[in-house]
Amino acid sequence: MQIRSLTLREIHLKLLTPFETSMDRVTERRILLAELNLDSAFGWGECTAGENPFYSPEDTQTCWHIITTYLWPMLKGKSIDSASDIWPLLEQVRGHTMAKATLETAAWDAEAKVKNLPLWKLLGGTREEIPCGVSIGIKETVEELTAAVKKELDSGYQRIKLKIKPGKDLVPVQHIRNLYPRIKLSVDANSAYRADDLHLLQQLDAFYLMMIEQPLGWDDLFGHVAIQKNLQTPVCLDECIHTYEQAEAAISLGACKIINVKLGRVGGHLQAKRIHDLCAKNSLPVWCGGMLESGVGRAHNIAMSTQSNFSLPGDVSASARYWHQDIITPEVTVSPEGTITVPTAPGIGFLPNLKRIDTLTTRKLHLT
Ligand SMILES: [Mg+2]
Incomplete structure (x- = not known):
């Protein structure tokens, strides 16, 4: 399977009610979404970094930077047998697990779709x-x-x-x-x-x-x-x-x-x-x-x-x-x-609502 392109989006999504922990109080999420094209399939991944580095050292902005500057160049055009090949390809970058998972999970969704299997x-x-x-x-x-x-x-x-x-x-x-x-x-x-x-x-x-x-x-x-x-x-x-x-x-x-x-x-x-x-x-x-x-x-x-x-x-x-x-x-x-x-459709089993995602998107980058 060949890794063809990546579309990275940042969406802003307001929580119904603020969520408070000992670290922070969150009212609106800044979420990065990866749409990775593998052969004929498009897989989706979500970056779970917070808006600030209070839970872990990563935040939304560092993930955008690491993905676009380092991780995507390590993946683009590569042929893989399985999504489990993604992790070793990114090994040179230390840490930044949330940035890596954004792309890695998208690859799993894509592989499952290529194989017409539910991801689970x-x-x-x-x-x-x-x-x-x-x-x-x-x-x-x-x-x-x-x-x-x-x-x-x-x-x-x-x-x-x-x-x-x-x-x-x-x-x-x-x-x-x-x-x-x-x-x-x-x-x-x-x-x-x-x-x-x-x-x-x-x-x-x-x-x-x-x-x-x-x-x-x-x-x-x-x-x-x-x-x-x-x-x-x-x-x-x-x-x-x-x-x-x-x-x-x-x-x-x-x-x-x-x-x-x-x-x-x-x-x-x-x-x-x-x-x-x-x-x-x-x-x-x-x-x-x-x-x-x-x-x-x-x-x-x-x-x-x-x-x-x-x-x-x-x-x-x-x-x-x-x-x-x-x-x-x-x-x-x-x-x-x-x-x-658990859903039975191929991949993650839920369809991203592109119309809704577009209205929430604050920046978008298409990489090939
Ligand atoms: Mg906990």
Whole structure:
């Protein structure tokens, strides 16, 4: 298969409601979309970098720069047997996993379309339905949080994840746990705590959470070892895991018991699959985290989540939770049982809505 052209677009998409974490408050997304022409097929990928480098070192602007200056010249005109050949072609560029994943995931969609297969089957997925959870941002008041949790539980979501930060942790978590003693509940700190907050984190053990996600620094693998050793609640790593080798180190050091896999953070489907397989071999469950994706990124997350060790509900939820109108047809919907039915059409299984994408596009570059 020959890599023929790339169309890179930046779209601006306003969230229905602002999303607040310990790092940031997001009201509008700046999203890069890649449309990669492989033989006769066009594959779509989405860049999951944020508008600023607060979650990871990349942002929308650095990804545009890295893709157009370095990654595209490494791919253009190349012949590949499979999308798994993309990662080695980009190896000379260190890091910049989100920029790489933008093109790599587009190539997977294209390959699946060339082969007339749903992407999830090409990836070796086995689930025809995936369990869904939601991530709820930090709220001003416990009343607001309670209303948000009730709304998501009423919609059927199987797991509630609360974003926490110092001062917005024990009280809201205890309140929600008391109201709902039986739900699957977890928390995500996005690196808001320090090693000497161990005593505070230990108090969260009382609420039998599924996990505490990324309590310490984004690159502090070693610090999490001591935290996990002293907590009953499983630690889940998100920000710390950018590579297969970091996943391997985290597992062998005992830094976590669960890993959150995000396509952009680890560089695309090939690396996500390697980390998935490694975790399966070591009996660590994984799940798919969210990056406030539009429909294209969401569709890739669904395909990835069909692999067997994605055994915990992910943050892949309905389009309508985030957007007035998504950029794909049909939109992603969640059943009253809190599941997404995996699409059967070739590739990502959803059609990019070009008309809608055009109206949202702020810049566009066609590269051959
Ligand atoms: Mg997280």
